[in-house]
Amino acid sequence: MDFFENFVSILLFTLWIMVMITFFVIVIRIIMDVFRDHDLSGWGKAGWLIFIVVVPVLGSIVYLLARGKGMAQRDVAAAHAIREAQVDYTKGLIDEAGGPAGQIRAAKELLDAGAITPPEYEALKAKALR
16 A cells, blocks of 8 residues: 555656646746737836746736637747748749759859860750749
8 A cells, every 4th residue: 555655656756846847837838928928018018027036826817817718819920930931942943943043053064164065055944944
């Protein structure tokens, strides 16, 4: 019976640690959201931060109930902005490294270096434009 009680104590302790870690992550996310909200005034930000620091559990619950929808919208907007930046970056890499213009540029560099002849350059250019 002693083993079972120790095992349950360990499980409950582990559960408590996980709940605390989850709570700290939520509080950090809320604080990040307070600072990235451009519609909230400086006094509003200070008020929310004081409320969350002084009474963390109640402050977090009230913040999530009062501003949770806006928090989700800001998360979605940030995710879309990151996705657009990644798409633009990837398009830039593709345009830089490949595509018909890149192939023609590479063929022109080979022609200028004397590695290929003008008829070979024209063949590569025609192939790139197909």
